[in-house]
Amino acid sequence: MWTQVGRVLSEAFARLSAVMVADLPALVAMLLVLAGALALAALVRSLLRHLLARVGFDRRAREWGMTTGRSLAPHHEPSWLVARGAFWFVVVAGVAVALDVLGASTTTALGLTILNFLPRLVVGILIFLVGVGAARFLERNVLIGAVNRQIQQARHLALAVKWLVLVLAAAMALEHVGVGGGLVTMAFGIVLGGIMLALALAVGLGARDAVARALERRLPQEPAPPSEGEVREKQKIQHL
């Protein structure tokens, strides 16, 4: 019996050795690819940090409204985030290539899937980031303009604009990445339609008289007389 056990074990070890001998080059190649990917990722991160610092990326991001402008922790600045994003992009791409190099059918398929998905993911992230910048810029613009026009609900107006643009950007990004299929577009359409319908109902039912008065004021033939205070202010203060 022990002889048979020994034979079975030796056959098993022989098979394992054969498999290892057959797959070892692929494993080594995979490890080399991973190590190379890590080195390349570190290089890309370092290069990006220096390049973005030279072009003043953090300052520009602040101007575009993508950051608040308050003193950020060094590792939370936009240039660092971009560099880290690039680092992980290269690492994930390296993992995908490494899985492909391994040669197994499952890992190859997984690697190819990741490689196909990565570009779309990156573009989707870029779409969303641009949307975030646009949302913040428009939010500020609306907020400042509304405050300067003495609109009491300026903050709410600005927030509405911000979230509208953010949701639009998110829907566009998800649509591009391919997550959710047509569901995202449909959901966005439903939400937007609902908001418009709610606004229409609110204006139609709740603010009918106010809208009528506002429209009357805008008629060129019959300009509404400004209030006494407005007249006094306009008549007395000359800014230039």
Place this chain on the structure above:
Amino acid sequence: MTGARPAPGGACARSEIRRPARKPVTLWRVLEPSQAESALAPQVVVGVPADPDLLGASEAAVAVQAGLRQAYADQRTLAVVLSSDPRGATAPGDLLPSGAGNEPPVVLAASNSPAGALPALVELANNLGAPACALLAPMPRPAEAGWLRALLDPVLSGGFDLVAPAYARGRFDGVLVTGIVYPLTRSLFGYRLRQPIGSEIVVSARLGEVLLRDDAWRNATPGGGDLWAITLAIAGDGRIAQVYLGPRPRRRAQPSDVSSALAQVLATVFREMEQLAHRWMRVRGSQPVATFGEERPPDEPAPPPEPGPLVSAFALGWQDLRRLWSEVLPPQTLLALQRIPREPAEAFRMPDWLWARIVYDFAVGWRVKAMDREQLLRSLTPLYLGWVAGFVNEVAPLTPPEAEARVEQLCAVFEAEKPYIISRWRWPDRFSP
């Protein structure tokens, strides 16, 4: 020197066209600034921008030409209309009586605004060899031409390089100039020029050459060409004077949107700050500029405006824009703003030191681009209106001389706070909020 003078040819061509069933219409001469002929050799060239009213500008130029003849009878003078549209000069029959013989030439300018008109005028005067040129707003002027001599003589015979006309204005006229531009330019450059952005200016040939060498100034748009010229004159150690011409014949056109005017004016001043930082950082205190004429305040001061809407604008800004301001203003400034009592509106006051620091902080924010520059300057509007409210409350019971003394007090605080702006300008991150 006028349209009746036979044009020697070239760019100063005078031609006629015939319209069907209408009498011949004389075209105005169109002078290209770069090709204007030196044979005219006037002593003075006065330009009137065609904006906003070409007809009004034409009439003003004719009146100025008549005044020049009266004031400088023995010298050659020239009045021109500065227009960006050469086609606007092709149908003068609708604007002035045809054949009157004294139509002013039309000079092509980069734009109808004073910003574009001034470079064209200076270039024309330079090409003509005129010792002085003046940009004047189109508005009715006194029949007696003494005002023209008062305006032009400092350059023609006084050796000055730049003269800024100043008008007697009410306490609440030009508050943007009173509250920001005058104190700021005075503390920065050390010259007490009371109305530095009047859109009217007299420039000597020497300063004209300096201006024309500055390509950035020549191509500047929009607005602020006169202030830019003043700062260039200061930077070039030019001699500056101001001339009081009495009450302004016509009220200056006011912007429909205060924030736009604020953004445009402050962008010009801050740009000057950025370009001439090496100079204004060395200036301490201020000195009076040569002043001609007598400042005569309006006989009947207008009643003060209501401070209530201004305070409300400030309060709304504090409520909604405080987060944006915190990116520019240090915490102690925000704290001081928070402590200002809003009610009653008649008791609202903004301390001078606080207002000076706010203006300086926004200048630093503009320089380091703390946010989009247009947004940054527009966000100052509620603070500015708050200062206006305090100024109205303080100045309302004062006589005009007392009100002017109050402005001087504000300017003195701006000058006292100048070390603050120098520190912040040099090390903007050190005081980073």
